[in-house]
Amino acid sequence: MEKIIYDLNENECMQLLEKVRWKNGVFCPHCKSKKNIVKNGHVNAYQNYICKNCNHSFTVRTGTVFSHSKIPLKRWFIAVISLDKCSIMNIAEKLGLYYHTAYNLVKKIRKICVS
Ligand SMILES: [Zn+2]
Numbered sequence: 689m690e691k692i693i694y695d696l697n698e699n700e701c702m703q704l705l706e707k708v709r710w711k712n713g714v715f716c717p718h719c720k721s722k723k724n725i726v727k728n729g730h731v732n733a734y735q736n737y738i739c740k741n742c743n744h745s746f747t748v749r750t751g752t753v754f755s756h757s758k759i760p761l762k763r764w765f766i767a768v769i770s771l772d773k774c775s776i777m778n779i780a781e782k783l784g785l786y787y788h789t790a791y792n793l794v795k796k797i798r799k800i801c802v803s
Contacts, residue, residue, distance in 0.1 A: 693765045701761040702734060706748045717751030718744040753796050759789070767793050 696704065706714075715722045716739035724740035734747040749755045754764060763783045770779050771794065780790035 693762070693769055696762060696765075698733065698760050698762055701765055702748060704765075705752075705754075705761060706735075709748055709752070716741060716744065717746050718742050753800055759785075759793065764793065764797075768797055771797060 693701075713722055714725050714737060716725060716737075719739060719742040721739055721741040725737050726740060728736045728738040728745060730736055731745075731747055734749060736745055736747055738745045749757075749761075754761060757764070763785070766783060767779050767790070770782060774782070776791050776794050777787060779785075779794065780787045783790060785793070
């Protein structure tokens with residue numbers, strides 16, 4: 689798994705997230721509607737969608753732990769798969785992040801794993 693993630697580019701990471709999150713089809717994170725969802729350009733290279741039901745736009749990151757993060761998905765994924773075997777310092781080095789940023793990343797991921 690680790691090797692696969694390292695070989696992915698950001699776009700492929702996004703597709704992976706879409707597959708996992710929307711395995712039963714795209715749904716609106718605002719109103720949970722699965723109907724009347726149309727593609728609407730791109731936001732920061734992410735496919736943007738508009739829900740005609742509630743008129744909100746969203747991407748696959750909306751409503752997830754990734755949603756307000758400037759950190760690329762690939763780094764998140766690497767952090768997730770590194771959690772068990774690496775220290776936060778190792779993860780920070782691996783991802784080229786400051787310790788503090790890596791610490792917050794790990795904290796957020798642990799929070800999702802627990803909830
Ligand atoms: Zn909606």
